[in-house]
Amino acid sequence: MKLKDKVALVTGAGSGIGQASALLFAREGARVAVVDIDEGAAKATAQQIEKGGGQALPLRCDVSKAADSQAAVEQTLARWGRLDVFYANAGVPQWPTSVEDVEEATFDRIMAVNVKGVFLGAKYALPVMKRQKSGVFLITASTSAIRPRQGVQCYSASKGAVVTMTKSLAMECAPFGVRVVSIAPVATETPMLPTFMGKTAVDEEGRARYIATVPLGRLNTPEDVAKAALFLASEDAAMVTGSCIEIDGGRCI
Numbered sequence: 555m556k557l558k559d560k561v562a563l564v565t566g567a568g569s570g571i572g573q574a575s576a577l578l579f580a581r582e583g584a585r586v587a588v589v590d591i592d593e594g595a596a597k598a599t600a601q602q603i604e605k606g607g608g609q610a611l612p613l614r615c616d617v618s619k620a621a622d623s624q625a626a627v628e629q630t631l632a633r634w635g636r637l638d639v640f641y642a643n644a645g646v647p648q649w650p651t652s653v654e655d656v657e658e659a660t661f662d663r664i665m666a667v668n669v670k671g672v673f674l675g676a677k678y679a680l681p682v683m684k685r686q687k688s689g690v691f692l693i694t695a696s697t698s699a700i701r702p703r704q705g706v707q708c709y710s711a712s713k714g715a716v717v718t719m720t721k722s723l724a725m726e727c728a729p730f731g732v733r734v735v736s737i738a739p740v741a742t743e744t745p746m747l748p749t750f751m752g753k754t755a756v757d758e759e760g761r762a763r764y765i766a767t768v769p770l771g772r773l774n775t776p777e778d779v780a781k782a783a784l785f786l787a788s789e790d791a792a793m794v795t796g797s798c799i800e801i802d803g804g805r806c807i
């Protein structure tokens with residue numbers, strides 16, 4: 555078990571990559587705070603963990619709100635007394651749009667969740683890890699940070715921001731033995747995927763268009779990303795910090 559006796563908090567754990575990561579972390583021995591803005595989804599993931607014999611704490615939290623983020627960390631500490639892994643994964647997508655047609659509110663919401671949400675997670679989780687002199691802070695970025703697609707200029711900028719934030723946080727935390735790493739998945743089979751394609755549901759045209767851009771010839775499953783997150787959260791990645799790890803079937807080559 556790679557996370558035996560560890561305490562992990564995963565944001566956006568009600569669906570997709572966050573859910574797959576929370577389930578895998580629990581199977582690998584972690585007690586998991588399952589954080590999501592959708593309380594029902596958080597509870598459903600927590601129930602799945604408990605059914606598998608694990609321990610879970612479902613928490614409703616909007617990561618873009620300081621009070622919510624602080625409360626999520628505090629409630630996790632109150633339950634289990636420590637925090638070994640914080641996975642800042644919650645995010646929102648962007649419908650592909652020419653820049654002149656992007657609403658200011660769209661930009662603001664994407665930045666609030668995808669960038670400020672990560673900052674707030676770091677603000678409240680990293681002091682705990684610094685005190686412990688151990689911990690791993692993971693961030694879900696995107697291949698959009700490295701090789702953006704047309705029409706998602708705000709989303710791509712948000713992911714670029716957290717890749718750079720990762721490097722600065724890694725420098726700040728290294729003296730405390732705390733690692734900070736971002737993960738850049740290519741298109742992943744989750745409820746978010748159709749939005750990137752500018753569709754309400756993934757269809758054959760959208761899937762084929764995306765697969766054509768991935769040298770390995772398929773899209774990610776949420777489990778592909780969860781397995782990378784598990785490796786990075788574990789001692790196996792003890793010398794990895796400040797990096798952005800692409801899980802992309804070669805998309806960024």
Ligand SMILES: NC(=O)c1ccc[n+]([C@@H]2O[C@H](COP(=O)([O-])OP(=O)(O)OC[C@H]3O[C@@H](n4cnc5c(N)ncnc54)[C@H](O)[C@@H]3O)[C@@H](O)[C@H]2O)c1
Pocket residue numbers: 565566567568569570571572589590591592595615616617618643644645646647667671694695696697738739740741742743744745746747750
């Ligand atoms: N699906 C993809 O193609 C893809 C590719 C690269 C990166 N990503 C990134 O992966 C991460 C996870 O996305 P996913 O694909 O699993 O999508 P998803 O829609 O399946 O899951 C996202 C989860 O985040 C939650 N969430 C949204 N806003 C929130 C907020 N303000 N506070 C707390 N929770 C919130 C949602 O309720 C949902 O449960 C995101 O950061 C996304 O940008 C996704």
